Amino acid sequence: MTPFSRRAFATAAMASLLVGCGGHPARQTTAASGSGTTSPPYPTPVKAARPLGRSVPVRLRIPAIDVDTPVMRLGLAPDGSVRVPPVTEHDQAGWYQHSPTPGQTGPSVILGHVTVGEYGDGVFRHLARLHRGDRIVARLENGTAAAFAITAVRTVAKADFPADDVYGDVSRPELRLITCGGPRSGDGYRDNVIVFAALTSAGS
């Protein structure tokens, strides 16, 4: 092998190395480490606020992850599952209309997308980054607002969705934010990310 050939091969090897390193970006930034509870479901005693009357949520704000979005109503799909916002409305959250409105006693359920394929990121893209104590504000149709403090953030396998924890009765006004998370599975995700929060204050 001549010195020239050696140099050519060395250059080719370097080129391969460079491109190989650049071709594998860390794109799984949202993939959670797997199923499991990132924090216990009801560990934090939040100072309870007085429940509000029924008023449909129209806007949701989560300052910690820069979410400020309109809220649509969601019902049930024909197969009995909860509807989710259409992919074209990926920047909106949806309130499950068979749950209490935010501020009423009971678990008010709000859903949003994490990603929506070709439409990009969903409104709840960074839901898993929330922590206990972070604030959530739901603005209601009657002009008032219900402020919640996060008590727990859980990532659970869809196969083991904790329906009782999410939809079960509670003794105070609470909020559930739900999106998908964890490793990608087919054209969806394996897990759900569920944020549990309790009412801390209400006002206009």
Add this chain to the structure above:
Amino acid sequence: MRRTVLSAMTLACTAVLVSTAPAFADGKTPAPRDPSSAATPAQSAEPSRGPAASPVPSQQRTRPGAATPVPKQEPTKTRDRGQVGVIPRGAPNTGVTAKSSGSDAEGQLIGGGAAAALVAGGAAVFVVRRRRATGA
């Protein structure tokens, strides 16, 4: 001279092949087909349920059938009592992966890598030719 040209071509081919390999691998991710779960026109469906969505909780509980189009098999739990009137079936499907949202950044990285490889190859060829020309 012929050697130099051949070497340059080898470098170019290597760079192109290596840079396209990750793109092929990413292409195996599922195509962004209309996701069944998220394709439900929730918003357009809502007006038809408008009357049932009246803000009276007790009505929702006593008339669950009127509130939603519950299938005959009743896959959901309809409760007479309880804060959530109808418990949905299964887990919400609130994520569609399809095209990776980071594909743009990925493409930029691949392109950048290929460009860097080509520049490196070109520089190597230039140096070799200079050396040969000067007889070093």
